[in-house]
Amino acid sequence: MENELIMISKKVTKKIFMPVDVIYQGESEKILTNMYLFPDNSVDFIITSPPYADKRKKFYNSIHPDDYVDWFLPISKELLRILKPNGSFVLNIKEHPRNGQRETYVLKLILALKDQGWCWIEEYVWYKKNSFPGKWPNRFRDAWERCFHLTKNEKFKMYQDSVKVPIGDWAEKRFKSMSDNDFKRHLSQTNSSLGRNVSNWLNRKKVYPHNVIVFEEEHYVSNVLEFATECSNRNHSAAFPLELPTWFIKLFTRKGDIVLDPFLGSGTTAYAALALNRHYVGVEKDQEYIELINKQIDKLNKTEN
Amino acid sequence: MENELIMISKKVTKKIFMPVDVIYQGESEKILTNMYLFPDNSVDFIITSPPYADKRKKFYNSIHPDDYVDWFLPISKELLRILKPNGSFVLNIKEHPRNGQRETYVLKLILALKDQGWCWIEEYVWYKKNSFPGKWPNRFRDAWERCFHLTKNEKFKMYQDSVKVPIGDWAEKRFKSMSDNDFKRHLSQTNSSLGRNVSNWLNRKKVYPHNVIVFEEEHYVSNVLEFATECSNRNHSAAFPLELPTWFIKLFTRKGDIVLDPFLGSGTTAYAALALNRHYVGVEKDQEYIELINKQIDKLNKTEN
């Protein structure tokens, strides 16, 4: 597939173009500094699941927990430069235990990112019901990961309507079981302006989600699902399932926007962007992965035509 | 109800007694320093939901986010002294947004607690499915809170069997169709050293939970909810449901153990401990709360006899 050049800004005198729908081979810390490939304020959305810190050697090339922040900051500095002022960055990560305790590098990273200029808007929880099994004397199995929502500014674009979910059974039960007084009291305590809209809310079929993300069968969107099945990437127990970038891309971009993943891995972000008619840009150091992804994408484009 | 004195250690020459089943009126930062009321290494479990940081003045007495860590550390220092070497401390907390961004004091607090000598074992997510609706342009409604599991040592007591949950629906089908392979030890084809012997699970009814805690229905102690609503202006953490301390008390203590809540609020921890035949000790600065809790507990004890 040819790279496609699209104009990223109509306002500047000098028109700047950025190559999209392309995957670069190499280290993010180097490639992202290229101002021709990654101009300032050019990307609408960044989502990635960077390599986790691990002191074990069998994962060669892994970053030691103690070095993680120093390793990540130069990369996030470029991301901050590349991201559009109203864009968003979603960072999926979870610290492992070491010697029975959780590592602290993720906490330190968020503090450091704020120092670097990022706004920390929110931490979403990705709740993985079917997490890896195991039993240990000091902990249960880890069934959730962090998805940090970071931005360049306090104002940013967010298309909440595009990720509405069907109202759950709980709502009906909840309201039935509450007396009128309980209900009024709770509303006035929570948010006084809410009372007026409650009747609307009860009759609505779809509601806004919250900040705990759970993927259930119903949440699949038709054409993304088909697409996903074709690239055999619809795997619930995957490290980074298609649903995760799909959900955030819908939430933070519109058709034609540019999505960047600086650690593309097996290409999940690219598939999700493609299926949603967004442009993708990826960086991945493993040439094998890249060839596989490109082959896959070619196939998908052919079947579509 | 009379205070009950129980011996906390049979090994020491001088027998030390600690008053239990009592609520002290006052500020935790002062009362906890009393070595007669709170001897070293005397409490089996601590769980609390401290007042949230809030810079708004309408919540008088609230702690400013920027001062939160400095305010909390002297208290946690006493907790570290009071807790038994094999005990646990569960801290339920969630940072609010300020100016559109999440506050950072919780992240800083965990780092500071580690410096103070605490072991950070785990962060449990309390997933509040039925959190009330609300809509903002930059975030969805907050449906989860952090429950940090902190200890004095890497080894501690944990009674995992007491919080087992029913196995999922999948199991029934699965058990009906056991193949030969299921009865052998079967090694995964990938490099992961995960082997499994499904026959071990045959007819298993209960499994261990994971680190995302979900309560299907909230059972508030009836008039605790009412009272908490009335007093909501005092910036007490919104009463957590009885299930939360109940779950953790079962997990980390046995009958007769001592449970401490340094910010007792509307008394949920005390009710939970009492119902599970554990001893409670609470600190609360609001005399009104204390009188209500004691009255309530008296009533409960009478109905029991």
Next chain:
DNA sequence: GTTCCGCATGAATCGATAG
């Protein structure tokens, strides 16, 4: 078409043992 059944597997973690 729809349901059922067999089987594969996923960013796991701890403790013991060996070098």
Next chain:
DNA sequence: ACTATCGATTCATGCGGAA
């Protein structure tokens, strides 16, 4: 003491072929 390797333990769900 410190690091590397290996064995033991554990759920939930997707997928493909069969009934």
